[in-house]
Amino acid sequence: MSAIVEEPDGAVEPVKVLITLHEGMDAMDVVGPLEVFSWAQHDKQNPETKAFRVVFAAANEHTTSAQGASFRAHMTFEDAMKRLPEIDVLVVPGGGTDQVLKAKGQPLPLIKHFAELQKKNPNRERTLMSVCTGSMFLAEAGLLAGLSATTHPDFITKLEILCSSVSLRDMAERCDVVEQRYVVNNLRFDLGEDEDQNPYIMTRKEYKDHKRRKSSSMSATSPIEEHPNGSGSGGRRPSSARKGSMSWKQSNNRRESVLKRMNLRLGGLRVVTTGGVTAGIDGALYMVGALVSDDAADEVARVMCHKWNKGMVVDGTDV
Structure with a gap:
């Protein structure tokens, strides 16, 4: 089922977003997407129509960022593992990645479990999004095989080396590492009859x-x-395709959409990686555009006084 559910009175249930926290993470990697999702509304005139609900998961109640700011988690990783089936978007910040990669600790198991849920049950549309060097976690988890990905410009080479090592470890395809604001794999604006006629x-x-x-x-x-x-x-190109919450709800209910999702990599899990730090804002705006509407994303960017810098979708350019 979709996380966007229309209640009898016409209300819309928010999309559930889980952001992971780890020691030494970059604060902006968390705050940027949080700010975007917090402002997003289905109706900009009605504050009761918030489109997203965001929660934090961490090993301990308080997590300290690289900047010295303390974040308080809503749940432990153990609780998050149990509640993952109800999560629609999992956001993984970067910063302080070396210790996590060395210990093979959280959020790596959480990321793997989230991907497994999608492969086992493609009926639900899920998104995995990393910010900055958070893409290192996705690579280590083996989820970038055959996909395209990006990270902070200073860590492009490091991500390439990690992806190469993982591909040898798992006997899997290589990842195409590119320098972009964000990269989207398994995009789904394919709700029209002809996916080549996509206006976005x-x-x-x-x-x-x-x-x-x-x-x-x-x-x-x-x-x-x-x-x-x-x-x-x-x-943009003419199209009968629809974008936004109704489109997303239909994509979770339509049999042909689910069947198509089953044949995509990772069971159709949408994988979004973003560039350095503030690029997480742009990636989150993309998600608002994909799950709510472009108008909603533009309104969030306006409120935040931010110019939405577009990224890349695999085989295409977001415009």
């Missing part, structure tokens, strides 16, 4: 053509050149 992403070739036409239109006095798919150079 362009292929890389289309994106290059789009940038070229936009540059030309700024210096030319002639009318804006039409997009090959019918829209103006600054527009």
Whole structure:
């Protein structure tokens, strides 16, 4: 079932987000997504329509970040393991990763269990999102095999080395490590009949053509050149696909969507990795756009006085 449930009175149940905490994590990796999810609403005029509910899990009641700030957890990792079936989005911050990787400790078991839940039960749409060097945990857990991923620019090489080592360990495919604001695998805007007619992403070739036409239109006095798919150079491709909470609810209920999800990697688990520190804000805005609406994400960015820097979806560019 979907976490977005319409009650008889029309109310909408929030998406359940769990953020893991570990000693030495980067505070912004936690606070950035928390701020975004906390502001997101289905109706910006109605504060009662909050789209997300966020909770923290940690080994102890209090966890100290690299900046010396103390965060109080809502539950232990043991309790979180039991409650994972009801979680829709698992967010893993970076910072202080070496000790966790060396000890093979939490949140590694939690991450693996979350992925196993999706593979065993693809009926529910789940998302695993890492911030900054949190992608190291996903790599160590063997979840980036055959996917694309990013991390803090200063740690790109380290992630590549780790992914290479894990691929040899698990006899699995390599991960394509790229430098982006965020990278999305197993995206699902495929709710229209023709997934090629997706208004939210362009292929890389289309994106290059789009940038070229936009540059030309700024210096030319002639009318804006039409997009090959019918829209103006600054527009998106026409589509009957719907995006947002209704789309997400339908994707959890429609038989064909579930069957398609079963055939994706990791049972269709959406895997999002983000770049350094503030890139977690952009990744969280992407999630608001995917699970609520682009309008809701734009409104959050406006309230936060933040320019939404778009990232990359596998085989496409978010625009």
